[in-house]
Amino acid sequence: MRLEPIANPTAARRFGLPALAVGTTFVIAAVLAMIAGADPFSVFGLIIHGAMGSKFALLETLNRATPLIFTGLAVAVAFRAKLWNIGAEAQLYAGAVIAVVLGTGALAWPSGVLLPVMAVCAMLAGALVLLVPALLKTRLGVDEVVTTLLFNFIFLLFVSYLLEGPLKDPMGMGWPKSSRLIPDARLPRLVDGLRLHWGFALALLSALAVWVINTRTTFGYEMRAVGQNVEAARFAGIPVTVVILKTALLSGGLAALAGFSEVAGLKGSLTLDLSPGFGYTGIVVAMLALLHPIGVVAAALFVAAIFVGADSMSRAAGVPTYLADIMLASALLLMVLAILLTKFRVRRD
Amino acid sequence: MTGAEPAQPVLRLTDITKRFGSVTANEAITFDLARGEVIALLGENGAGKTTLMNILFGQYTADTGEVEIFGKPMPPGNPRAALDAGVGMVHQHFTLAGNLTVWENIVLGAQSLAAMSLKPAAVKARIRALAEQFHLDVDPDARVGRLTVGERQRVEILKALYRDARILILDEPTAVLTPQEADALFATLREAVDLGLSIIFISHKLHEVLAISDRVLVLRHGRLVAERKTGATSREELAALMVGSEVSAPEFVAQSPGAPLLSLRDVSTEAAGTATALNRVTLDLCAGQIVGLAGVSGNGQGALSDLVSGLISPSNGEMRVLDASIDGWSPRRAIAKGIARIPEDRHKTGTIADFDLTENAILETYATEFARRGWMDWRRARAHAESLIDTYDIRCPGPDVRIRLLSGGNMQKLILGRVLETGPRIILANQPVRGLDIGAVNYVHSRLSDARADGAAILLISEDLDEIMRLSDVIHVISKGRLSPPFARGTMRAQDLGVWMAGHGFEDIANAS
Incomplete structure (x- = not known):
C-alpha cells in the first residue's frame, strides 16, 4: 500500500470527504450511545435540543463558542504559515491576566476607553508569549511544538502563583481567585436581558478581519507563501523570518482575546479553571474548519453545541458526557484522515 | 555492438498498457531483448520510459499485457520477482546509503548484514573479482558518502552484477558523469555485453544512443512509434521520431561583449x-x-x-x-x-x-x-x-x-x-x-x-x-x-x-x- 498524490482533486473529494468525516463521527457516537444502553436517535435529539432547543440553550452555545472562535483563529492563522502553535492555552491565560491587572481598578477610565485598552494590552501579552518560541524557532531552530506545548504548563503554574499571591482577592475567603472586575471593565451584553456579551461580536469581527488579511493584504499573501513553500518564498525575496514573527504576534494576540473575553465578558474574575482546554480545543476547531477563518466560526459553533448539548443529554439520558469528548476526538482524527485523502489516493500494489 | 545474433529473447514485453486516470502512460507496447543485446529506449520526458521500466520491475501493475523473463511470465506487482529473475536496475538517482561502505551497500538487500553466515572477506574478494572483470575500479572498503558521483554509479552497477543480474537497465546513466567517465562506463557496458549480459539503456541523448546500442526503440506519448537498427539510422531521424516533427534549434551568432x-x-x-x-x-x-x-x-x-x-x-x-x-x-x-x-x-x-x-x-x-x-x-x-x-x-x-x-x-x-x-x-x-x-x-x-x-x-x-x-x-x-x-x-x-x-x-x- 502506498499513497499517490492527486494533482487536482475533484470538488466531491475536497468537500465530500470532510463531510463524510463528520458523518462518520455521528455513527461512532451512535454505536457508543447504544453500548451505553440508550437509543442513539434520542441521544442526538437530546444533544440538539440541549444545544439549541431553547433561548437559554442557544445563548449558552454561543457563549461557549466565543473563546473557541478566538483560539481556533489563533491556531488557523499559525498553522497556515506552518507555525505549529500548540500554546493557545498559555496565550489565553496571558490575556486573562492582563484583563484582571488592568480591569480591577488600576485604571479608572470610562468603559469606552478602558475596554479597548484592555483588549489591545491583552493581545500584546498573548503576542509576547508566542514571540519567545517564535524567536527560538527562527534564531536557533528550536521546535515550536515542544516549546509552546510545554510553556502551557509553566504559564498555568505562573497564573496559579499570581492567584495565590499578587492577584489574590483579599475578600475571597482564601480561594485562589482574583478580585472582580470593576463594572466599567466588563464587556456589556449584546442585547439587554440576554446573557450574551460583546465578546461574541468581537469574535465574529476577528474572523472577518483574519479572512480579509489572508485574502487581501500582502501580509496574508506572505503568510500563505511561507506556509506553502518556505524555500520558494525565501528565494523570491519574501522576508521569511519577519513573516513568521508577525504571524506569531497575530496568532498569540487572537488567543489572548479569548482570555480577555472570558474574564471581561463572562466570568468577571480569574480562576484557574477559566479555560477547560479552550486552547487545545482550538486546534480541533481549526482543523475541522480546514484552517479557513469563516470555517472556524462554523466549527466553533459545532463543537460548542456538542459540548453544551452533551451536558443536558447526559442528565436526561444517563449517557456520560465523555461522549462529547469522544465525538470531538474522532471528528479530529477523521478530519485529518479526510484531509490526507483529499491530497492522496491509496494504491495497492 | 557485439554482432551476436539474437537467439532466444531473455526478456519479452507483450502488449503492455498502463493508464493513470485519463492519462495513458503506456499503450500496447511490445518488444523483446536478446542475449548480449543493447537496446536504447529513447524518448522525451513524459514519453512513458520510466513507467514502462517500473512495470517491468513490478513497481506498477500493468492494466493489460505480460512480462516474460527468460521465458518465464512474471507475476504482476511483485518487485522481488524481477530481481530474483536476474534483472538489475541502475537508477538515475542512486539508492545507496552514504554512511555504509561499498561492500556493505552491495550486500545490503541481498543478504542480511547481521547474518552469521556473512563473511566480509569472501564478499570483498568477490566484489574485487567483479570489479576487475568489468573494469569498475572501486575500493570495497571505502565509505560511499566520500565517493564521487562516477564511483557511486560503479557501485550501483557492481550491486546489480553481484546479484547475478543477466539484464541491466540503466536510467539516464550519463547525466551525472564527465565525458571521460561516460566513456569508461561505455567500455564497462561493452565488457558486460561480451559476457552475455543484455542491456536496456534509457536516454534522451542521441549521440550516446548511437554509440552504445544495437537497436533503438522510440517512445512518444506512451506509444512505441519506431524501432530502428542503430546502424541504419541517423541522429536527425531519431530526433524527428522522438518529437514527432522536424525541430530547429536557435542559432547563437558571435557578437562582441560589453562592459x-x-x-x-x-x-x-x-x-x-x-x-x-x-x-x-x-x-x-x-x-x-x-x-x-x-x-x-x-x-x-x-x-x-x-x-x-x-x-x-x-x-x-x-x-x-x-x-x-x-x-x-x-x-x-x-x-x-x-x-x-x-x-x-x-x-x-x-x-x-x-x-x-x-x-x-x-x-x-x-x-x-x-x-x-x-x-x-x-x-x-x-x-x-x-x-x-x-x-x-x-x-x-x-x-x-x-x-x-x-x-x-x-x-x-x-x-x-x-x-x-x-x-x-x-x-x-x-x-x-x-x-x-x-x-x-x-x-x-x-x-x-x-x-x-x-x-x-x-x-x-x-x-x-x-x-x-x-x-x-x-x-x-x-x-x-x-x-x-x-x-x-x-x-x-x-x-x-x-x-x-x-x-x-x-x-x-x-x-x-
Whole structure:
C-alpha cells in the first residue's frame, strides 16, 4: 500500500470527504450511545435540543463558542504559515491576566476607553508569549511544538502563583481567585436581558478581519507563501523570518482575546479553571474548519453545541458526557484522515 | 555492438498498457531483448520510459499485457520477482546509503548484514573479482558518502552484477558523469555485453544512443512509434521520431561583449552543510554574453547560484553588481538590481505548487508592483498573469489554475516570463532546460538568445555539456569550488573540458599566480 498524490482533486473529494468525516463521527457516537444502553436517535435529539432547543440553550452555545472562535483563529492563522502553535492555552491565560491587572481598578477610565485598552494590552501579552518560541524557532531552530506545548504548563503554574499571591482577592475567603472586575471593565451584553456579551461580536469581527488579511493584504499573501513553500518564498525575496514573527504576534494576540473575553465578558474574575482546554480545543476547531477563518466560526459553533448539548443529554439520558469528548476526538482524527485523502489516493500494489 | 545474433529473447514485453486516470502512460507496447543485446529506449520526458521500466520491475501493475523473463511470465506487482529473475536496475538517482561502505551497500538487500553466515572477506574478494572483470575500479572498503558521483554509479552497477543480474537497465546513466567517465562506463557496458549480459539503456541523448546500442526503440506519448537498427539510422531521424516533427534549434551568432555587469574577485563563501563552497572564484559576466558554467554536479554550482541569487554573501573577496559593491545582499536586493533568477529546481524553489498562476507570477514583485500600502491589487496581478500567458505561450486553462497542474515546460515559461518581463540586465539560468521536452528547450534557449542580443549578461549553469558548448560565448569549468580560467567559444573540445571537470589543471594556475 502506498499513497499517490492527486494533482487536482475533484470538488466531491475536497468537500465530500470532510463531510463524510463528520458523518462518520455521528455513527461512532451512535454505536457508543447504544453500548451505553440508550437509543442513539434520542441521544442526538437530546444533544440538539440541549444545544439549541431553547433561548437559554442557544445563548449558552454561543457563549461557549466565543473563546473557541478566538483560539481556533489563533491556531488557523499559525498553522497556515506552518507555525505549529500548540500554546493557545498559555496565550489565553496571558490575556486573562492582563484583563484582571488592568480591569480591577488600576485604571479608572470610562468603559469606552478602558475596554479597548484592555483588549489591545491583552493581545500584546498573548503576542509576547508566542514571540519567545517564535524567536527560538527562527534564531536557533528550536521546535515550536515542544516549546509552546510545554510553556502551557509553566504559564498555568505562573497564573496559579499570581492567584495565590499578587492577584489574590483579599475578600475571597482564601480561594485562589482574583478580585472582580470593576463594572466599567466588563464587556456589556449584546442585547439587554440576554446573557450574551460583546465578546461574541468581537469574535465574529476577528474572523472577518483574519479572512480579509489572508485574502487581501500582502501580509496574508506572505503568510500563505511561507506556509506553502518556505524555500520558494525565501528565494523570491519574501522576508521569511519577519513573516513568521508577525504571524506569531497575530496568532498569540487572537488567543489572548479569548482570555480577555472570558474574564471581561463572562466570568468577571480569574480562576484557574477559566479555560477547560479552550486552547487545545482550538486546534480541533481549526482543523475541522480546514484552517479557513469563516470555517472556524462554523466549527466553533459545532463543537460548542456538542459540548453544551452533551451536558443536558447526559442528565436526561444517563449517557456520560465523555461522549462529547469522544465525538470531538474522532471528528479530529477523521478530519485529518479526510484531509490526507483529499491530497492522496491509496494504491495497492 | 557485439554482432551476436539474437537467439532466444531473455526478456519479452507483450502488449503492455498502463493508464493513470485519463492519462495513458503506456499503450500496447511490445518488444523483446536478446542475449548480449543493447537496446536504447529513447524518448522525451513524459514519453512513458520510466513507467514502462517500473512495470517491468513490478513497481506498477500493468492494466493489460505480460512480462516474460527468460521465458518465464512474471507475476504482476511483485518487485522481488524481477530481481530474483536476474534483472538489475541502475537508477538515475542512486539508492545507496552514504554512511555504509561499498561492500556493505552491495550486500545490503541481498543478504542480511547481521547474518552469521556473512563473511566480509569472501564478499570483498568477490566484489574485487567483479570489479576487475568489468573494469569498475572501486575500493570495497571505502565509505560511499566520500565517493564521487562516477564511483557511486560503479557501485550501483557492481550491486546489480553481484546479484547475478543477466539484464541491466540503466536510467539516464550519463547525466551525472564527465565525458571521460561516460566513456569508461561505455567500455564497462561493452565488457558486460561480451559476457552475455543484455542491456536496456534509457536516454534522451542521441549521440550516446548511437554509440552504445544495437537497436533503438522510440517512445512518444506512451506509444512505441519506431524501432530502428542503430546502424541504419541517423541522429536527425531519431530526433524527428522522438518529437514527432522536424525541430530547429536557435542559432547563437558571435557578437562582441560589453562592459562587465557582475564581477567576482577572489570570492569565497562559507561552507553550509554538505554543499561545496566557492574557493577564490574570479568571474566576469559581461553585457551581451552568455557565460557557461560546466562541471559535475555538486562542485560549487549551488553556491555560485545562491550567491548571484542573493541567498548568500561572499565571506571573502569582492562582488560588484552594476559597478557598485553589494551591502546587505539578499534576494530582494538582487531583484532590485535587475538580476533575473531562474532557479535550478522549478518545483521546489521557483514556484509554489498550490498557489495559482497569478500568485506565482507576482512572487517577486507583489510588494512593489501589485500592492498599495499593504493591500493587494489582485485585478492588476491577474491582468499581469494573463499577459504573461499570452506573451510566453503558457499552455494552461487560465490564470486561476494551480501551478501544480502545469507541465514542467509551461512552469518554466511562467518563471521565464516572471523574471524576463522586467527587462533584466543580468540573468542567472541554473539548469534552465532540465527535464523539458525539445520544443520547450528550444523555446527557453531562444528567449535566452533574445536577452543576450538585447545586452543582458547571462550566467548559464548546466550539467549538459552539449548545451554549455552550444550556447556559451565563454566557458568556465567548476570543480571543488574552484573556477577554471575562461575559455572562449570554440577553443575547447568536450574532452578538454572533461579534464578540467575531473579536477585537473587547477593546481597549475594556483602555482602560476
